[in-house]
Amino acid sequence: MQTFFRSYTILLVIFLTSFINSQVPGPMAGKNGMVVSASELASQVGIDILKKGGNAVDASVAVGFALAVTYPAAGNIGGGGFMVLRLNDGTTTSIDYREKAPSSTHPDVYLNESGNPLPEKSAAGVTSAGVPGSVAGLIYALEKYGSMSLEEVIQPSIDLALNGFKLEYRLAGSFKSTLESFKKYESSFKIFSKNGEPFEAGDHFIQEDLGRTLGIIMQKGKDGFYKGEIAELIVKQMTELDGWITLDDLANYEPVEREPVFGAYRGYEIMSMGPPSAGGILLVQVLNILENLTFERKDWGSSSYIHNLTEALKYAYADRSKHIGDPDFHKVPKDKLISKDYAFEIFNRISDKAVPSELITPVDISSLNESEETTHYSVIDKFGNAVSTTTTINSGFGSKIVVDGAGFLLNNEMDDFSIQPGIPNQFGLTGGEANKVEPNKRMVSSMTPTIILKDGKPFLVVGSPGGSTIMTVVLQVVLNVLDFDMNIQRANDVFRIHHQWLPDRIDYEPFGLSEDVKNNLIDRGHNIGTERTLGRMDAIFVDQQNGVYYGATDKRGYGAAIGY
Numbered sequence: 001m002q003t004f005f006r007s008y009t010i011l012l013v014i015f016l017t018s019f020i021n022s023q024v025p026g027p028m029a030g031k032n033g034m035v036v037s038a039s040e041l042a043s044q045v046g047i048d049i050l051k052k053g054g055n056a057v058d059a060s061v062a063v064g065f066a067l068a069v070t071y072p073a074a075g076n077i078g079g080g081g082f083m084v085l086r087l088n089d090g091t092t093t094s095i096d097y098r099e100k101a102p103s104s105t106h107p108d109v110y111l112n113e114s115g116n117p118l119p120e121k122s123a124a125g126v127t128s129a130g131v132p133g134s135v136a137g138l139i140y141a142l143e144k145y146g147s148m149s150l151e152e153v154i155q156p157s158i159d160l161a162l163n164g165f166k167l168e169y170r171l172a173g174s175f176k177s178t179l180e181s182f183k184k185y186e187s188s189f190k191i192f193s194k195n196g197e198p199f200e201a202g203d204h205f206i207q208e209d210l211g212r213t214l215g216i217i218m219q220k221g222k223d224g225f226y227k228g229e230i231a232e233l234i235v236k237q238m239t240e241l242d243g244w245i246t247l248d249d250l251a252n253y254e255p256v257e258r259e260p261v262f263g264a265y266r267g268y269e270i271m272s273m274g275p276p277s278a279g280g281i282l283l284v285q286v287l288n289i290l291e292n293l294t295f296e297r298k299d300w301g302s303s304s305y306i307h308n309l310t311e312a313l314k315y316a317y318a319d320r321s322k323h324i325g326d327p328d329f330h331k332v333p334k335d336k337l338i339s340k341d342y343a344f345e346i347f348n349r350i351s352d353k354a355v356p357s358e359l360i361t362p363v364d365i366s367s368l369n370e371s372e373e374t375t376h377y378s379v380i381d382k383f384g385n386a387v388s389t390t391t392t393i394n395s396g397f398g399s400k401i402v403v404d405g406a407g408f409l410l411n412n413e414m415d416d417f418s419i420q421p422g423i424p425n426q427f428g429l430t431g432g433e434a435n436k437v438e439p440n441k442r443m444v445s446s447m448t449p450t451i452i453l454k455d456g457k458p459f460l461v462v463g464s465p466g467g468s469t470i471m472t473v474v475l476q477v478v479l480n481v482l483d484f485d486m487n488i489q490r491a492n493d494v495f496r497i498h499h500q501w502l503p504d505r506i507d508y509e510p511f512g513l514s515e516d517v518k519n520n521l522i523d524r525g526h527n528i529g530t531e532r533t534l535g536r537m538d539a540i541f542v543d544q545q546n547g548v549y550y551g552a553t554d555k556r557g558y559g560a561a562i563g564y
C-alpha cells in the first residue's frame, strides 16, 4: 500500500511539473525565418515576404512600411530610425535614417526672448518635427541589401491602408486616449476619429491618404516622398502652422551608412547602433563593466545584482550626457568609452554602497527627456541574414500632426536635442554642447537595435522602444540570456529595473522589487523610484545547434512573433 502511494505521489509530481512547465510561455519557433514586431499584421507582412523568397532586409523594409499603417503610434514614414544588419556573407553595417534639424534652426531656437526654454515648441506641434528619414532609409536598405523590388515590399502596406483592417482593442484604445490631442489638428482628427467619435475595438480602419502616399512612393521611390506632391504637402502644413521644414530640407535628406559599434562580452560579439544613437556605446560600456563580475543563477533579482547593474548604468549615462552627439558635428570619444580598460577603472569605483549620482559627475547633465514611444522589430531569414531595426516618431503619435492630404504623422523628434545647453529644462535636466540644436544635425537617440553573434553567427537579435530606458531594457534581456540562460520569452517577460544616473533613483516594474530587496537597496544608499512598465522588446534567439529560430514578442505590448 505504501509503495502504491509512493508511486502515485511520484506520478502526480511528474504530471504537475509537466503541467506547470507547459504553462510557462515559450517563444515562437521556426526553422526558416522569424519576424517579431509590435503589430501582428506587420509581422505577417514580413513573414509573407520571407516565404516568397525575400531576404531579411526585404522583410524588414516591408515591416517598416507596414508598421506605418498598422501601428501609427510609433511605426512611421514621418519619423526616423536605425537598422543594424549582419548578412550571411559576413557583412556588418548599420543604416542611420535619424531625423535632422531643419536648416533654419539654431541652438537658441527653443528659447524665448528672455532666454527661457520653450519645451512646448520642442516637444509638440509642428516646430517639434525634424526632417523625416524613414522613407529614405528603408529605400536605401532595400536597394543596397535587399533582393526584391520596392513594389513587392510596399504593396502589402498599400493594401492594408486602402482596404483597412480591424482595430485591435489596445490599438483602438490608444487612438481614443490621444483623441483630445488629435482634436487640435483637423487633419489628424479626421483620420483618428470615426466622424468625430472615438474608434472602438473591432472597427474597420481605412487610411486612404496614407495608401495614396505609399502608392506615390512605390512609383517614384525616394523622390516620391522628398520631392513633388508629398514634399509640397509637408511644406504646406509647415507654412500653415509656422513650422520650419522646407522643400530644400526634404530634397537634401540622405541616410548615412555607418559602422556599427562592436564589443565583446564573455566570448560573444556585440554589434549595435553607434552615434547619433547613444544606445550601442552604452550597451557595450555597461557590459564591459559587468564582465568583471560573475553572476550565478541565484543572483538574479537580488539586491546585489541590481546594485551592480545600477552603479554601472550611472557611470555610462553620465558619460552619455557629455560625450554623445551627432558624429557629423561632434567628435564622440567612442574608443575610450567602449574600452575594457576604461570599464575596469569604473568597475574599481563600484563598492557595496551606492555612489550618489551627483558625485559621479557634478556638471554637464544631458537631456534624457525622450518619450517612451518608439518601436523595434527583429527579422532573420533562412539564409542567416539578421536585421535589427528600431524606428520612432518620438512621442506616441509623434507631434500628433497628420500631414493633410498625405495621411501620415509627423515626428516630434526635435525634443531629443538638448534645447538649452547647461540650463535645466522642463524636466529639471540640463543638456550638453554635444547635443545642442544645430541646422541639419541629428539629435541624440537612445535606440539600441542590436545583434549578438556567437562563433561568428547571429545568436540574438534584440531591441526595444522606451526612450532613455531602451538601453537598460536591451541590456537586461541580453544578460538574462547570456548570463542566466533564460529562454528568450522568459528573458523578455521577467521584470526590469531602470537607472539613468539622473534622476538618481531606481525605477522598477510592478511586482518587480520585493520589500526585502527594496530595503537592502536603500541600506546600500539607493533611492527607490517609480513603479512603471519598462520597454517592449521584440527579440529573436537562434538555437545554432539545432538550426531553430525562437521569436519572443513582449507581453507588455500586443505584437507578434511569427515564424515558419
Ligand code: GLY
Residues within 6 Å of the ligand: 370, 371, 374, 392, 393, 394, 395, 413, 416, 444, 445, 446, 447, 467, 468
Ligand atoms: N525618440 C527616442 C529615441 O530616439 O531615443
